[in-house]
Amino acid sequence: MISLPVGELEFHVFVSIALFAIGAYGFLCKRSGLIALMCLELMLNGVNLFLMTFSKHHSSPDGASLFLFIVLVAAAEAAIALSIFVILSRRFGSVVLDDYRRLKG
Amino acid sequence: MIFEGLRWILLAPLLGAVLNGVILQNKSAKISGLVATLASLVAFGFSVVACSQLSGLNSAPEQNFLIDPLFTWMSSGHVYVPFNLELTSITSVMLLVITGIGSLIHIYSISYLSEEESPWRFFSYLNLFLAAMLVLVLASNLAVVFLGWEGVGLCSYLLIGYWYKKPENTAAGMKAFITNRVGDIGFLIALFVAFSFFQTGDISRLAERVNDYAFLSSGVPTWAWYTFAGSLLWAATAKSAQIPLYIWLPDAMAGPTPVSALIHAATMVTSGIFLICRVWPLFAMSPVIVDAAFWIGMSTAWLAALIAVSQTDVKKVLAYSTVSQLGFMFVALGAGSPAAAFFHVITHACFKALLFLAAGSVIHGMHHKQEMSLMGGLKDKMKITHVCFLIGTLAIIGFPLTAGFFSKDMILAKVFAAQGVFGYILLLGAALLTAAYMFRAYTLCFWGGARSEYAQKAHESDPLMYMPLVVLAFLSLFIGWLELPEVFGHFTKITDWVHSSWYGVGVGEQAHLSHLAEWLLMLITSVLSLTVAYYSFKIYQRNPEFKILPEPLHKWSTNKFYVDEAFELLLIKPSMKAGRFINRISDETTFNGLANGSFRFTRLSGRLLALFHTGSVQTYAWHFVFWSSLIVGAIFLWTL
CATH class of the missing domain: 1.20.5 (Single alpha-helices involved in coiled-coils or other helix-helix interfaces)
Structure with a gap:
């Protein structure tokens, strides 16, 4: 494998941190559950980019293989989370996270 | 020699206890009693076989015992405790007494407890007691002896509180247990000294330490010997009911009468004296402690006799009499004659068991009334019981040629030889008090007119109850012939047995008396005892209220000298x-x-x-x- 050109590494790291930060902000602050879910995916992808960057940088397949696992798990997680939201929205008539407070029992 | 039958002596009663207590619960007195008696008889049979094996051995004194190695109980560093059973000649006599008298008392109990609610409980405890007592006498290691020592204490507690619905009975049980625990501290200390200074708990090896010059010169401190003997004596004062720890024994009479006969007269209470006899070579290394045993025994013999003369409950009289007789045994130990002490253990087991069982028969006939003021005139209604009680009474006061005569005479002679006239006269006084209170009890029970309707309606007990009495009466008359004074010929079985169980470690007995002195002592003792007995008999026939002691002694005596209050x-x-x-x-x-x-x-x-x-x-x-x-x-x- 060929490692990244000089200057590319910093750019990629910056982009992945930015993706993660945007995702985290959205997950913490947006009221809609669906947006929170999307932001969750954004965070995951930020991490994925990070992994791929360093995999390339070190010419090692470790990060790339971890990336594959994460994509796999993220797909499953998205499927389950969406179906949960379908059931929740039927029950509560809303997808706003604050409306689910009585789930605390 | 190895003899594997010894374990069955132990296991038979243990099995009986489990069978009665766990598997055959809630059966009638007949079934439970039969199971328990069978277990006891099996133990007796094996004991007889073991004893005949032992007497067949003709080896040197160092090997003159049977051993049954069972398993290693603990092994840690130089503390090694094997669970071995060992039969020496002194143990064999004790074994026959425990299983023999034990079997008789089991048979007696079948009838005595026929109207009880839960006789299976009683028989289970009684068998358990036998097993524990057999561990105590058969164990070859002091640590295993302690196991039996605690076991008999537990069974004593259980049986005293057998009628647990009466709070005073459970209180008496607790008193016995706690008092014995106080004594057990002594046993534990002796055990620690044995393991840490003598480096073994094995009784035979402990005895050998006395002759082991390499060991003696290796610098064992003198106080170790004194601590060993002293704490063992302390333990014995609790188990064998001596001052200051005798207080539990009179209260222990709350249990059923067969229990009083077996545990609190014949076997358990003598275990302290038995133990000291077994480790005598070590015990005798501390002359101060031996002297202490003498004075403890003497004061107990006197105090208990003084209390016995004023008691109104027939079982209480016998209880204090037991304490007093145990005092005699301690006096014998203190006079340096474990053989005399052990002889009295054996004869006392016979006649005191007889007296208790006879008293039990009277109590049974009187519908569980124990006050002597309610009795009187029972000699015609309970002929066999009367004769047996009379034989027991004669034996305990030392009527010539009965069992008590020989053993008490031996003690008195040894005391005369060791302590001189003063000790002899003191002990003779206690013996005369015995004659007074025993004939008082006998006369109040059986002579004069009936003093209550219970006495009028009294009836003889059934054969299951009086047959053991007859056997014991026979023993009380003749068991004294095992050891005769020198003037009667040289027949000293007991002395030989006791001496041969020290694994060849010889301990010299002190100076012998001349024949004239022996005759004189015997004559004085017998004549005085019989005179006192005769006067006691005459006086109590005429006046059942007669007070032997002058006031205020009488008042103190009825209140047991306020010892409990103190x-x-x-x-x-x-x-x-x-x-x-x-x-x-x-x-x-x-x-x-x-x-x-x-x-x-x-x-x-x-x-x-x-x-x-x-x-x-x-x-x-x-x-x-x-x-x-x-x-x-x-x-x-x-x-x-």
């Missing part, structure tokens, strides 16, 4: 107070505080943590981000 005031109340104080500062303050504190801490932290539990997913996410970045930041700063 104990209450000096020991029990202060220790109760101390206990409550410790309870307050340790249990209620410290431990309750710790327990409640941990509960309060958990509750408070729970309440605080519940504040975070809002139900809002995003709050949780905020917490997660905040705390994890805090931790990651901390680690980052730490590794910087």
Whole structure:
């Protein structure tokens, strides 16, 4: 494998941190559950980019293989989370996270 | 020699106890009694076989015993305790007494307990007692002896409290147990000394230590010998009911009468004397302790006899008489003659068991009334019981040629030889008191007119009850012939047996008396005892209310010299107070505080943590981000 050109590494790291930060902000602050879910995916992808960057940088397949696992798990997680939201929205008539407070029992 | 039959002597009663107590619960007295008696008879049979094996051995005194190695109980460093059973000649006599008299008392109990609610409980305990007592006498190691020592204490407690619905019975049981625990401390200390200074708990090896010059010169401190003997004596004063720990025995009469006969007269209470006889070579290394045994025995013999003369309950008279006779045995030990002590153990087991069983027969015939003031004139209604009681009485006061005559005469002669005229006269006084109170009890029970309707309606017990009496009466008459004074010919079975169980370690007996002195002592003792007995008999026939002691001695005597009250005031109340104080500062303050504190801490932290539990997913996410970045930041700063 060929490692990244000089200057590319910093750019990629910056982009992945930015993706993660945007995702985290959205997950913490947006009221809609669906947006929170999307932001969750954004965070995951930020991490994925990070992994791929360093995999390339070190010419090692470790990060790339971890990336594959994460994509796999993220797909499953998205499927389950969406179906949960379908059931929740039927029950509560809303997808706003604050409306689910009585789930605390 | 190895003889594996010894374990069955032990296992048979143990099996009987389990069978009655666990498997065959709630059976009638006949079935439970039969099982228990069979177990006891099997043990007796094996004992007879073992004893004949032992007497067949003709080896040197060092090997003159049977051994049954069972298993290793503990092994740690130089503390090695094998669970071995061992039969020496002194043990064999004890074995026959325990299983033989034990079997008779089992048979007697079948009838005595026929109207009880839960006789199976009684028979289970009784068998368990036999097993524990057999461990005590057969064990070859002091640590295993201690197991039996505790076991008989437990069974004694269980049987005293057999009628547990009466609170005074359970109190008597607890008193016996606690008093014995106080004595057990002595046993434990002796055990520690044996293991740490003599480096063995094995009785035979302990005895050999006395002759082992390499060991003696290796610098064992003198106080170790004294501590060993002294603490063993302390343990014996509890088990064998001597001053100051005798107080439990009279109260132990709350149990059924067969129990009083077996445990509190014939076997368990003699185990202290038996133990000292077994380790005599070591015990005799501390002359001060031997002298202490003499004076403890003497004062107990006197005190108990003085109390016995004024008791009105027939079982109480016999109980104090037992304490007094045990005092005689201690006096014999103190006079340096374990053989005389052991001889009296054996004869006393026979005649005191007889007296208790006969008294039990009277009590049974009187519908469980024990007061002698309610009896009288029973000699025509209970002929066999009357004759047996009379034989027992004659034996205990030392009527010529009965069992008690030989053993008591031997003790008196040894005391005369060891302590001179003064000791002899003191002990003779106690013996004369025996004659007085025993004939008082006998006359009040069987002579004169019936003093209550119970006495008028009294009836002879059934054969199951009087047959054991007859056997014991026979023994009480003739068992004394095992050891005759020198003037009667040289027949000294008991002395030989006792001496041969010290594994060849010889301990010299002190100077012998001349024949003339022996005759004279015998004559004086017999004539005086019989005179006192005769006057006691005559006086109590005419006046059942007669007081032997002048006032105020009589009043003190009826109140047992206020010993119980003194104990209450000096020991029990202060220790109760101390206990409550410790309870307050340790249990209620410290431990309750710790327990409640941990509960309060958990509750408070729970309440605080519940504040975070809002139900809002995003709050949780905020917490997660905040705390994890805090931790990651901390680690980052730490590794910087």
